[in-house]
Every structure is written in C-alpha cells, then in structure tokens.
Amino acid sequence: MQLKIGHLYPDLLDLYSDRGNVIILQKRAQWRGLDVTVDQISVGHEPRLADYDILVMGGGMDREQGIVAKDLQKRSANIREAADGGTVILAICGGYQLLGHSFETSTGQRIPGLGILDIHTVGAKMRMVGNVVGEMEIDGIKHNLIGYENHSGKTFLGPDVQPMMRVVKGYGNSGEDKFEGVRQGSVFGTYLHGPLLAKNPFLADHLVELALRRRDLSVQLEQLNDDLECSTNEKLYKRLVEAKS
C-alpha cells in the first residue's frame, strides 16, 4: 500500500525542527511495509494537494511566514479540496495559525489566513514557552501527550473546531482555557514541537490510519515496538506533572 506525504514549505517553515514529524511518519509507515513517498512542496511548485494522504506544515520566522501567507492564498482552493477529501493535514505553530481565519499582530495589523480551521489568533506580548503535557482521547482511549510550546500568539477557537487536547501542564492555545490544538475533520493544528510525534507515537499512527482509511476503511496498522517512546513519555509525564503537583 502507498502513503504519499507532502511536506509544505520545508525551506521556509523550518524553525523548530518540525521536519522530525515527517521523518517519524515516514519511518513508522515504512517499518510496516508501506510504500512511502515524501514530496517537498514550496513556492513555485503547485501539485494537486488532494493527491496526498498526509500534508505536514511547520512554523517559521515572521519574515518567512509572511512569504508563506502570501503563497498560501494562491493554493486556497487546492488545500480546501484536499481537506474536504480527507487528506490528513498536520500544521504546527506558525502553520497552525496560517490555517485559521486570521492573525492579528500586536500592532493591530490583520494578516488573513486560509480559514480551513475555525480559529483566529491574536499576537500578545508575553511568550508562552515550555514543556507541555496534554491529555488526548483517540478512539475512546486516553493518552498523555508530551510536547514543547514557544509562541506569543493566542489562538481562540470557533464552534466548528474541537480542541485536540486538554492541557495538564503548560499554556496551550491561549493560556486561558486549558485547551491545546484543534481538530476539524482531518485537519489538525497545534503549537506543540518536540517534534510533536517523537514521544507520542499513538498520534503518529492515528494520523497514518486516518489517511489510509480514506481509501480502505478496514485498515488497521500493526503494532510496532514503541517501548522506548512510551517509557520516555511516562518518565517525562512523571517529571513534569507528578513531581511538581
């Protein structure tokens, strides 16, 4: 079986080592015998995005994000087609913000986003920085997520999105409502680096499964040996949550 991954703007949105997510998705699929391709998609290269199973997007510096914001407007219909068709989209940090309705800078300037996610972001003075522990439910099972956030934008959710996780430790979307990340259909957005999937293999597998089920509803990924990832997750959970409370 094939898995087609598109890495959006790897040269521009490469700030917090989020390319790790692409490596992890690719490896985990390959270890299960899937035939994986990874395409790098940036300015000047406009393939049909609905042809991809998974699209991954990271965060960048303000300057680079400005370039991407402009370029994304040209792909609006293209991305919407992909999202509507069930392509899994994982957007981190700056990429997350760009998929929302808008980003309002601290000086009051309003940068339009794609509106794929029903969120909007407002720039704030204080940076929200540090380790994050979140609690996320996947197929009825509760998981602890471990990541790292570093953002000054506060993201507020509209009625069409669901929060991705409840914040156990850290700030999350806005630092106000104890939620972090969102999901809307097959589109996921979050502030978490780490990279996100490194210590949360259950989430990586969930994304791959969702993507494959677009074509074959019966897909069930075989279990890999994730002892290292799971014990690391547990150890950090203990350190970050239990030790301090």
Add this chain to the structure above:
Amino acid sequence: MSSWRFRAAVLAAKSIKRILTLTGRKGTTLPGNIALRICPDLLANYGNLLGERIVFVTGTNGKTTTSNLLVNFLRSDGREVISNSLGANLIAGIATTLIEGVVPRHAHQQAAVLEVDEATIGNVIVPLRPKAVLVTNFFRDQMDRYGELDTVVEMVGSALQKTPSSTTVILNADDPLVTSIAPDDKNIVYFGIESSQFDSEDHAEVRDGKFCRKCGGNLHYTLYHYGQLGFYRCPSCDFARPEPTLAAEHVRLHEEGIAFEVGKVTGFINSPAVYNVYNALAAITASTVFGVQDEVLVSEMSYMKTQLGRMERLYSGAGRELMLTLVKNPTGFNEVLKVVEHERNPVELVIILNDRYADGTDVSWIWDTNIERLQQVADLRRIYCCGTRAEDFAIRLKYADLDQITELVEGDVACVDTALRQLPPGHMLYILSTYTSLYAVRDHLLEQGGSEVAAQNRASVSGSA
C-alpha cells in the same frame, strides 16, 4: 557624582563574594547584581577606568574559544587581562568580573576581554565603550530564551548602531547574518576564509540566513564553508560578502588539527573542526586592532589550543584517547559529525543531552541534526546516551536506524566511565555534551588521572595567568 556609591557598591560586592566563596559557592553573578543595585552606573565607572581597553565578543557559537584565544594573545604581549572566562556573560556576570578584576590604581594597565550575551550587549555597550566589538556568527540556538533568530540578530545590530565612533567593529565576512548588521559610518574590520579544503557546493546545510536581510531576495552562493557561511551575494540588491581585511587561505587538515595561512604566516589550531579557524581568525583580528606585536602574534599563531571542552583532545586515566566537545545547536553538532566522519581511528560516541536552563529547555533541535550520516561511519560500534533527556536522543537515533548500537546509561559521569571501560583497543571516544555536564565530565576525567594532550610544537599558553 556617585563615586562614593561606586566604592560602596564594589565593597558590598566583594564582601558578598567572600562569603559565597567561604560557603563553597562560585558567586559569578550575585555580587554584580547587588553592586548594580547600589550603583546603577557601575559599568560606566569601569568604562572610564579601563579607557579604551575593552573588547566584547558576541555571537551564537565560538564566544568562549575566541575570548580565550584573545586573552592568551594579549597576555603573551605582556598585558594584564581581565576576562569572564567562566562564561558569566549576562550583565551581572560582567559586573562581577569587573569588580573582581579591575584594580583602580593601575586600571590604566589593564585590559578586559568580555564575552557578552547577545541579549545583553545592548545594555552594556554604551556605559563600557569597548575599543572593539567582535561578532562571531549567528545560528538558531535556544529559542526558548531569545525567540527567533531574527530577533537576536536585530538586538545585536541595534547595539552596534550605538557604538561610540572610537569603536572598531570586527565582523565575520562569511556570515550574511553578521554582515547584514554592519553599522553605518563606523570602523569595520572583516575576517573570513578565502580558500579551504572543507569547501562545498552543497547548500543542504544552510538553514539560517537563506534570505537577504536587506531586501528579502534569495541569496546566491558560489561556495559554502559550513552552515550559511560562505561566498554569498544577493541578486536583487547590492548586499554581498565583503572582502575580508584578514583572510585565511589554504585551510587544511594537518596532523591532529587544522593549518592555514594568513598572508605569509602559518597558523595552526589543535582542533579538527573548521569553526575553530573562524574563532582563531576573530582573535587574531582583534589582536591587530589592539596593536599586539607582530612577533608575539606570529609565535602564538603557530600553535593555538582550543579551550576546555571545545573539541578538546584528552587522555583518560588509562591512557585512552578522547575528544570532548560542547554541543548546543544543530550547526555545531553537524560540524562535530563531520569531524567524526574524518576521524582515522574507529570511534564510539557518548551523547549527553540535558534540558536545564543553561542548556536550553527545548531539545527539539536534535531533529535538525544530520545524525543519519553516522550510518556511513565504519566500525561505529556504540552510541551511549545519557543526561536529563537521554531518551529523547535515543528516539532520534531510533528514527535514524541507529537503535541497534544505542545504549542508554543513567548519569553523565557514570556513562562516560562505562563507555571508557568498554572501549575496544584502538578505538577513540568522542564525548558530545550540552553545557551543564561539560565541565563536570571534564573535571571527572582529570580527577581519574586523565590529562590534556600536550602541545607538540611548544607550550601554548605562555605569559602570566
């Protein structure tokens, strides 16, 4: 005037320092903090006392090595030099260093080489009025502290705009991020590498500074040294690599280090990492600004020794050869990997990854390293991981298909001991450590009877301490 305040501040700081020392603490920042509170213009007083005999060294990588090389050059030239060699490079650390080091009665004979944090330089440049400010390079690093790289470059840039007209600004010509902040109407001296065995035409490792900071254009390169350092120009405006005033040519591996030519003089540094050539060039350039005598400089350049834990070659107590080096960001890490690849002997690795404040609390950066390259290294038998985030590194190795040779060990010092015990004959051990374990491991190795590798040509550090 506030001279009584100044004296009171210095007195208070010194007695606090004494108490701290008695109770076995280092006290590299608290005395300065207190003194600054008593006398807010403390630094301006030191600026006056030291006249134009202060150098600042700032930038992402190489601050410590550059500062220490420069201190050696100046001391060999017979000068009395104060420095914050313990890396206390925030305002309180700088104040503490000056309080301890400056002797007002003969301050006119003293000079200060100060390593200054990128976020601090803007606050100390006006009161201290340095004779020279040296900027090594900019790479993404510890974004938990500073925010993104552009912000850091901007901070140093606006500090340079504030330099007095008597200051010489010394910049790395090969780093477009550094040259982009060259201040207008100031004295600028550039250093750079003109030709090198390590050059490549591969742009894959340029992660920072791909774009012209003047106009946003995509920079064109004809040559890469490492990271974004190389021969660049902007196709859309006049931004381009300036001609270096002091240039190294024919940079090449030589014995256990790197040799290069500056004009007719041959320099040698006992470390095989090309970034140390830049550190050497920076220190040499600053020495010329300070008028260090030619014969002193020539003799110093013939054998330069890198600093504690910066690609430092050591012997263990049992006589095993090892290399100890600080790693803190992907660019530096990737340069170390290149050295490992070129190593003649088979190698084993210890990687110490901590996430304490001084290390940077975000360890995501390890995913930006080209650790996959280790797959190509023949005879690489073991990679030991330890530190507060050892498991994070082990996961990184797993996704680079190196899990078969990965071993987790609890405790930094214990891990190094284990690795040394199991090191096969003829193998060499490379220890890569984040900041907070570096000196503990080094101290431990020396306590166990280890030693520094002696200079082959001559003793490297002459002059007084």
